Amino acid sequence: MLSQLVRKVERPPRLIDEEGRRADGRKVDELRRIKIEVGVLKNADGSCYLEQGRNKIMAAVYGPRELHPRHLAMPDRAILRCRYHMVPFSVLERKSPAPTRREIELSKVIREALEPAIFLEYFPRTTIDVFIEVIQADGGTRCAGITAAAVALADAGIPMRDLVAAIAVGKVEGQLVLDPMDLEDRYGEADMPVAMMPSLGKITLLQADGLMTLEEFEKALELAMRGIKEIYNKQKEALREKYLAIKREVEVT
């Protein structure tokens, strides 16, 4: 189905109305609609397709596999490599396909967000490669990328301490909002992406820009944790659904 083309992002007069509704009708502490599909790419060892509002993300995991060049291999554990990339048509202004400094930084922080969750020591001398392709971007793609990558890692059967779930909290017109979209990110006052291993209560990614007081920062953290719990449940549901589908298929035949 052809969706309606979005040509430009115009700032509405108010980003949050009197009733506390946001430009897309959400409440301040409401996530965008999330859809997670598991095992969508046949070649990859694990994969995940994720939609979060208008964000469309594809994540794939290859490995543990042999590493080239070999001298990068670690004798006591696997290395984790990660590439976050946006396709040129994922945003309104065409983005050059070459990796930007932003993408290089995000690839690094995403790798560091996933690393603590993986039992890398089980697979010495190998690599685990995570590829995140942003097919369409609408704010919060690094978080959506981490959420998708964690599901893909689980789909690849890689032993993990916990899933990693991520969400951003923004500040818009003085109010904290969960899961800001591009519009709110662009015209908002602050943006704080957070990733956690929810069951372990460990933060594995934390960034922020814009201005926040200490008090707002702490409140934003609490709000992020609430969002992360919801996303965590969606991740588990999606993974469970993949195996339930197989089970149904087997039982029919």
Add this chain to the structure above:
Amino acid sequence: MPRSEEIIPKIKRQQIMSMLAKGERLDGRRLDEYRPISIELGVVEKAEGSAMVRLGNTISIAGVKVELGKPYPDTPDEGAFIVNAEFLPLASPTFEPGPPDESAIEVARVVDRGIRSSGAIDLKKLCILPGEKVWVVYIDVYVLNHDGNMMDASGLATIAALLIAKMPKVAVKEGKVTILDEWVPLPVVNRPVPVTMAKIGEKIVVDPSLDEELVMDCRITVTIDESDRICAVQKGIGGSLTVDDVKYASKLAVEKAKEIRKALPPLPSIEDVEWIVKEGQ
């Protein structure tokens, strides 16, 4: 991953850990104590602004150059600035020549976020002809010696260099821009200070030395602006933090930033400064 080649003897690791358990550090500092900070201003006469920062044995030098350029299409009435950071091969046996790697890019982008979010540079004042001509401020940061916490050394060097930077006035006449031989301060209105902390075992220490960085489990940088607001956060390397760690680190950062800001030059007085002389209007 340049630092993966750096090696720390097991015995030193054990010593750091056992001392930390008693609340002590290898170099005798308290857990919330910075190494001695020295900020040398104007070390490069040919740069519009410059500063060399020493944080213990870590040395970072920042230089500011301004050039005329075109504004970004989404901000036609604002000047622009670009932060670039490089770890020079002379700074450490593990650094190699070549374009900035991901760690250097990370430093540049975290420093950039601090300046940008705090509105440290009044970019509106750098607009000469909306949509056509603006000043572009280039900030280049070079690490000369790596002994841990390149982030804070680079962030401090950057803001120090900006604070003392001078730029020429311009005259605009019938759409023509002439650069005058009259120098005015860069419109700097905020002094963001980055505070980097390392989590080692269960302890959090500020301004980690290289030895401490080699054993740390996680790193966090919190940048604080003049009115104690958080203007940039970055968790670094692998590892994880608890919510309590983050809350503790952000409070500590506010406290430390206040202390460190005293070592910076004051904000330039710019009330009566004119950056652009409009003629024939």
